Amino acid sequence: MITAKTIINEATSFVIGSSVEQEHEKVGLVNQAKDFDEPMNDEDDDSDDNTNTDDSPQPIRNNSINNSSIIESESIGNAILLSDNKSDHQDASSTSSSSSSQSTTSNDPSAELKQRVVTSSLSTSSEKRPPILPKNYQYSLHSYDNLPAYLQGNEYIQTGYRVNFSYRLCIKSLFRIHNETLNIWTHLLATVMFFILMIVTLEYILVDPSPTDKFIFTVFFLCAQAQMLFSAIFHTFCSVSSRSYLWFARLDYCGISLMIVGSYYPILYYLLKCHPTARIVYMTAISILGVVGISVSMLTFFQSYRFRTMRAIFFIVFGFFILIPLPQIIALEGIAYVWPAFWRLSLVGASYVIGATIYASRCPECCAPGKFDNGFSSHPIWHLFTIVAALLQLYGCIFSFNHYGSRC
Structure with a gap:
């Protein structure tokens, strides 16, 4: 028994x-x-x-x-x-x-x-025991109608959205096609390019630069690389969560402010090299505006899609800071002195304005919704214009070093 x-x-x-x-x-x-x-x-x-x-x-x-x-x-x-x-x-x-x-x-x-x-x-x-999901479930892309609120902003981009990816999956998605692929790689490759240009410029292009010259150019290159790297990081990890989106967007906008400040350092330094007091005042002013721009970028409403047009206007106005010291420079040195640098700066400004206008208008995807989801929509086009503007700015900085650097 x-x-x-x-x-x-x-x-x-x-x-x-x-x-x-x-x-x-x-x-x-x-x-x-x-x-x-x-x-x-x-x-x-x-x-x-x-x-x-x-x-x-x-x-x-x-x-x-x-x-x-x-x-x-x-x-x-x-x-x-x-x-x-x-x-x-x-x-x-x-x-x-x-x-x-x-x-x-x-x-x-x-x-x-x-x-x-x-x-x-x-x-x-x-x-x-959680339910067993299909092997590639996490890599599925979503349409605009199925997006959480924090990813909704451009209804003309209708497919190819990553939603709630882990950080590891976001890194893996670098090598997949989705609607952020071009946004990531345009600025990621540009970051590498400007790092190489920094070494080449400091070692081979600048002739007998002083430590101050090297410092001014290093600030410009580091700010340019920061702006493009921060942008690439934002577009890589923006789909993790609403909180991650918010903080990486802040990082992205801080990079834009740094780029504007770094771009003006060489121009102001060389145009006002013979006027140290004015040079210190304006370089300090652009630095303070950079801090203001970074502070504004920390505000929550600044990252919202509803603020996209005002955000573009803010950075355009910030970028035209050169118009403030320009009258005094003309008064001190004359129009002929300023013009060679001014028309080169005009090309930089025009590139930024055109790119920002395309970004704010959401063209060309607004003309053909769904046709530019994984291609050259307004955002990657804007990235290309910012890269062109940075290259033109580098050209203007090198010109200013050669043309104005030895005057005083």
Whole structure:
């Protein structure tokens, strides 16, 4: 006769056994509990008559009940948690149903114990294990209609959106086609390009530069690289979450402010090289405006899509700072002195204005919605204009160094 003590021993060995033995012993536990409730055969009757009296099984059963309560609270309640096989869960569920009906008729505490253990394992395992998603589920791209609010801003770009990607998946997406691919790579490659140009300019293009000259050009190159790198970082990770979008957008706009400040340092330094007081005043003023621009970029409303036009206007006005010192420079040196540098700066300004206008108008995608989702929409076109403007600015800085650098 298989007693409840046997069930207890089986359950205890289930806890301490290996992972393979746990699976088999769990099935044995269920089957033996079922046998416990079935009538005994003649051989078992004879064996029990020879070894036990009529009253002897009762104390054993009572001890089983007491021991089962202890083991249930200490061991068996956690035993089935080690099982992660879905088919075993299904077998245990069917066995639990059969055992439940038997315990209802026989009121056997061991059967109730078995039922509670299996039921606990099923409910706990279902809570612990998340649903298994398809292998490439995370890489699926979404349409504009299915976007969270923080990614909605250009309804003319209708497909190719990454939504709630992890940081790791965002890095992997660098080598996939989506509507941020060109935005990322235009400025990422430009960052590398300006790093190379910095080394070439400082080592080979500038003739006998002083430490101050090298410092001025280094500021320009670092600001240009920061602006393009921050932009690439924003477009890479903007789809992680709304919070990440907000902070990386702030980083992006801070880069624009740095670019404007760094672009004016060489021009103001060389145009006003013979007028140190005015040079210090205007270089300090552009630095303060840069701090203001960075501070404004930290405001939450500044990152909203509703503010896109005002944002473009803000950076355009900021970029035309040269118009403030220009009258004084003309008064000090004459128009002929300023003109060579001024028309080169005009090319830089025109490039920025054209790019910002395209960005604010969302052209060409507004003329053909959905046709430029993964191609040259307004945003990557704007990036190209900023790269051209930075190259023109570098050309103007080198000219200013050669034309005005040795005057005083």
